[in-house]
Amino acid sequence: MAEQEKEAMLPPKESFSEWYNDLLQVAEIMDVRYPVKGSYVWYPFGFSIRRNVYGIIRELLDKDHQETMFPLLIPENEFMKEAEHIKGFEDEVYWVLNGGTTPLDVKLALRPTSETAIYPMYRLWVRSHADLPLKLYQIVNTFRYETKHTRPLIRLREITSFKEAHTVHATWDDAAAQVDEAIRLYSEFYRRLAVPVLPSKRPNWDKFPGADYTIAVDALMPDGKTLQVGTAHHLGDNFAKTFDIKYEDAEGEQVYAHQTCYGVSERSIAALISIHGDDKGLIMPPEVAPVQAVIIPILFKKSEAVLAACNDVKEKLEAAGIRVTIDDSDKRPGSKYYKWEMKGVPLRIEIGPRDLEKEAAMLARRDTGEKEQVPLASIVNEVIERFAVIQFSLLEKAKEELGARIFECETLDDVRENVAKGIAHVPWCGEEKCGLEMDEQVGAGILGIPTDQDETGTYKCPVCGKDTSIRVYVARTY
Amino acid sequence: MAEQEKEAMLPPKESFSEWYNDLLQVAEIMDVRYPVKGSYVWYPFGFSIRRNVYGIIRELLDKDHQETMFPLLIPENEFMKEAEHIKGFEDEVYWVLNGGTTPLDVKLALRPTSETAIYPMYRLWVRSHADLPLKLYQIVNTFRYETKHTRPLIRLREITSFKEAHTVHATWDDAAAQVDEAIRLYSEFYRRLAVPVLPSKRPNWDKFPGADYTIAVDALMPDGKTLQVGTAHHLGDNFAKTFDIKYEDAEGEQVYAHQTCYGVSERSIAALISIHGDDKGLIMPPEVAPVQAVIIPILFKKSEAVLAACNDVKEKLEAAGIRVTIDDSDKRPGSKYYKWEMKGVPLRIEIGPRDLEKEAAMLARRDTGEKEQVPLASIVNEVIERFAVIQFSLLEKAKEELGARIFECETLDDVRENVAKGIAHVPWCGEEKCGLEMDEQVGAGILGIPTDQDETGTYKCPVCGKDTSIRVYVARTY
Structure with a gap:
């Protein structure tokens, strides 16, 4: 697409917000010019990253989950069944009211998440302890009428790529073990994206509406804010009681x-490109790079x-x-380097x-810029070895950067000073009042x-001064 | 899922409609009990067929198309731009009117198809002849407020699996060649499903709203009705003029x-299972069978x-x-045979x-019931060879059945007598009046x-008696 062929300069990554927005367009990840707020278009290159x-998600889940697909439209009466859940979502739901020119008899919600679409079916499917555990997932579009500032891949009105798993278990303990397993799966998933994540149990006021508790994984973005990139919820028997799921x-x-449910979205891709990229554009870990190596013939x-x-x-x-791929176009080498560096191709091979x-x-190497001459005879092994090295070193670098930005406070x-740079690790007595007060302060x-x-x-809660053994992460969040 | 373990008897395939509905449930393709009319749930087994x-679609298209993804929601003003297109869809469009409890400023359509979502972006993306041809596709959910009787996989309010390609070309002739190529791709796709299809140019009154012409491929269902399982549309420069797409x-x-666009949907799966299945359940061509072989230990x-x-x-x-897979459960062999035959597993291996x-x-063999002893030493080759034979013979059988139900009239x-059994091939003068009259008669x-x-x-139009060199297919359709 011609317009992107110009050599647009990115803002420096230090100006993260501008860098991010420009990178999405220039590297052809997402086009933000779609005429509906909070809806964006996947460029083919961006989609190949997706x-x-x-x-990888499918590979990890397919070991003991099955993929499925439930409808987008949820009838109002099902959606309104679980009181906590409604409270959490009612301001954010899009409603379909007309079919053609006719008002519908029953209002239909665009799923903001699929508990209320899936659980009426689970009621029919779960019969006996022999059916358990049941572990299904789907990758679908979901919708939230966000009133906050929207941002591609991060805060969307149409989440195009919501992977949500929904599991059913015999006991509360089995479900708790599955929440731990979900967090283990997500940590492994992010390890393969070379993105280190921090798992933490959300405070009660921030758990999923209708859940007993929520554990989330967060990535640290270059501007020091955390991005929640995966959540796992223990639903207890709350939804089972509402939707009459018995065995x-x-x-x-x-x-x-x-029951449990757990989800990741295209925020995974936001973290991936933000954490690794630099002033020249994307840096893709080899495992997910659409183009892993580009060959540039040097032709005098x-x-x-x-x-x-x-x-x-x-x-x-x-x-x-x-x-x-080979770039044997007529462009000058500098122009080719620019293009493939922008796209984050891990290795350039010049001959x-x-x-x-x-x-x-x-x-x-795209990540370090290092150049090295290698024998043609063993080129395949040389390339494969370097992919492993790049993958490893991207993860190590990201881990170091994360570690350097967690501050003991x-x-x-202390907290005030350090949350500007990253994550504060700080004592907390466990009282909601002190938690919210800390937020305010x-x-x-x-x-x-x-x-x-x-x-x-033993530490002291910085708000009330009470003794506590708990330290929490405090951060500015997306 | 326990309830399906009972050995439910299917109605005979002769009672096609009942057989089809029961098969979807018993073989666990789709669950029809979702509480929104025209929306169905993919069982995990059905989804693995999908x-x-x-x-296969991706494999065929990826050779020279790129996959992408556009938003679901289309603003009213974009949707209303192309007059013919609106006329074709306005009665069928779902409208989102509320976000949370607030009415939206701009009504948002759930895409019934994505021309009006994609072409405003093509306006930005297409600049020069060097950008052409542009060939993109997406696999998405689309929505039609169907007032006719809905039926899983065939007539849906949520089409969960619409593969739509949208291409841009320099000239009308280039676009015409792409329409031919699309039909070639679809024929190849269906050949791999062992489903023979008939390509034909739709009469003018049945073309896609806004197109110059439409070529479709149809499969013949067991009840003698045809099912349109793929369409390719030559859009001329009609949409280009509306959306200002210039190069x-x-x-x-x-x-x-x-421009052209062409689509297939989960109707492909409806044809696949309807054409091959029998009184015992599914018969899956090996290439798409979720389980290709089941091993049953015979244990005295x-x-x-x-x-x-x-x-x-x-x-x-x-x-x-x-x-x-191995079925070493404690069930008796008959019960195992029943289960795996229902699921259409191409080969059963008894040891x-x-x-x-x-x-x-x-x-x-699932398709013929033939049994044959083969040496364990060469089991892999024996199995692979039989897969090829089964794939071939399913297609040959389907071709024969199709051929036997096309009647020269x-x-x-003649037509009246034969369309009860299948497709009439009959002269037509080319006049719309005679075409519609034939329909009525x-x-x-x-x-x-x-x-x-x-x-x-040279033939005679059976309505007006005029000489003509054209013969058309006439059929009852889904």
């Missing part, structure tokens, strides 16, 4: 089931030998399952006459209690 | 682009040797990329002590002019 990212236990008794004059060598390398890499004399190629002043709320909390120490 | 079927040609002139008493042999075969087949003595296994009486409409029409003969 394919790879969601391929016959081993003794022949009818018992309410226990038209050289058949160079082009033949490039094609030979391309064939070998393709045979090894690597997503590779010129002087390389050929040495039966070698030049590899340039004891007082509200420092302009940043309690994210949650880290799931790997060591509760053997 | 995955395989849509995997700069080689001479530097701004010229309107030419607990035999470690038999189970070991079954596991060994399973491992070998899996290593060859075959989707295989018992007597087979083991001969170092052999018994293969049973010369008079309206025989209770079946003109499907279209076969694209492989040989126009060298």
Whole structure:
């Protein structure tokens, strides 16, 4: 698409918000010019990232979940059944009122999330303890009438890529174990995107409407705000009671089931591109890069030998399952570098006459800029090895950056100073009053209690001064 | 899901409508009990068929199309731009009028199809002849407020799986060639589902609203009605003019682009299961079968040797990329046969002590019921060869059945008699008046002019008696 071919300069990544918006357009992830607020268009390049990212989710879930698909439209009476749930969503729901020119008999909600679409069916599907656990997921579009400032991939009115899993278990403990398992799955998912995440249990006032509790994973964005990139909810038997989901236990008794649900969305892609990218554009981990390697023939004059060598390398890499392309366009090399760096291609392979004399190629890493000459004879192994190194080093770099921006704080002043830069780790007595007061005082709320909390120490709540063994994350959030 | 484990009897396939409805439920394709008319739930098993079927579509399109995703919600002003298009859809559009409890400023349509969502963006994306052809597709949910009788997979209010491609070309002829290419792609797609289809050019009164012309592919259902399972539309420069999609040609002139769009939906799965299935349930072509082979250990008493042999075969087949499962449950063999036949598993592999003595296994074909003993040593090749034979013979059988139900007709009486059984192939003068009259007289409409029409003969229009070289398909349709 011609207009993107100009060499637009990105703002520096330090100006994160401008950098992010421009990057989405220039690297062709999302087009923000669609004429409905909060709805955006996936460019084909962006969508190919989505394919790879969601391929990983499917791979992880398919081990013991099954994929399915439920309708978008939820009748008002089903939607209105669970009181807490409604309270959480009623201001955000889009309502379909007309079919053609006729008003509908029953108002239809566009799902903001699918509990109330799925659980009436679970009522029919769950019969016996032998049916449990039931673990299904779907990847669908969901809708929230957001009144806050919308932002592509992050705060949307149409979430195009909501992966939601809904599980049913015999006991409360089984469901709790599944919530832990969900967080383990999400941590693994993000590890494969080279994105380190922090799991924490949300404070009660911030849990999912209708849940017993919520554990979430957050990523730290370059501007020091956290982005919630996955949540897992223990629903207890709350929805089971509302939707009458019972099973016959081993003794022949009818018992309410226990449930969980957990979701990730295209926010995973927002984190992926924000955390790794730089002033030159995207930096893609090899596993999810639409193009993993680009071959650039260095042609002082038209050289058949160079082009033949490039094609030979391309064939070998393709045979090894690597997503590779040759850029043999007439553009000058600098212009080609610009383009493929913007798209985050992990490795650039340059082959010129002087390389050929040495039966070698030049590899340039996108993440570090390092260049290295390698023998053509072993090119496939050289490339595969470097992919592993890049994947590893992106994750290590991101972990270091995250670690350097978690600050141990004891007082509200400490917190105030540090949440501007990242995450404060601070004592909390556990009282909602103190939690909300902290939020008010420092302009940043309690994210949650880290799931790997060591509760053997004794600290003082910076608001009320009471002794506590709990320390929480406090951060500015998206 | 327990309730489906009972051995429900299907009605005979002769009673097609009842058979179809029951099969969807008993074989766990779609659950029809969702509380919104025309919206159905994909069972996980049904969804795994969808995955395989849509995997083929993606494979075919990815050769020279790119996948993308556009928003569901279309603002009223964009939707209302193309006059013919509106006329075709206005009675069928769902309108979102409220966000939360607030009426929206601009009414939002749920896309019935995405021309009016995509083309405002194409206006921005298409700049130069170098951008053309542009070939994008998406797989999304679309909505039609159907007032006719709804039916799972066939006539839906939420089409969950609409694959729509939208292409832009420099000239009318380029777009015409793309329409032909789309029909070629669809024919190939259906060949892989072992479903023979008939391509024909729709009469003018039945073309896509806003198109120059429409070519469709139809499958013949067991009850003799045709099911439109794919359409390709030449849009000329009609939408380009409405949405101002222009490109700069080689001479530097701004010229309107030419466009096509083409779609298939989950009707592909309706055809797949209807055409191949029998009184015992589904018959899946191996390529799209969620389970391609099931191994049944024949155990007179607990035999470690038999189970070991079954596991060994399973491992070998899996290593060859075959989707295989062992049914070593405690159910009696008859009950296992029932279950896997219902699910359409192409090959059943039975291994018992007597087979083991001969170092052999018994293969049973789902499509013909034929059983054959084969050596364990070459089991992988035996299975792969049979898959090819089954795939081929399902297609041949379907072709024969289709061929036997296309009837050469010369008079309206001929047509009337034969459209009860299938498709009439009958002369037509080309006048709309005669076409509609024929419809009225025989209770079946003109499907279209076969694209492989040989126009060298001379026939008489059965309505007006005029000479014509055209023969058309006439059929009862879904």
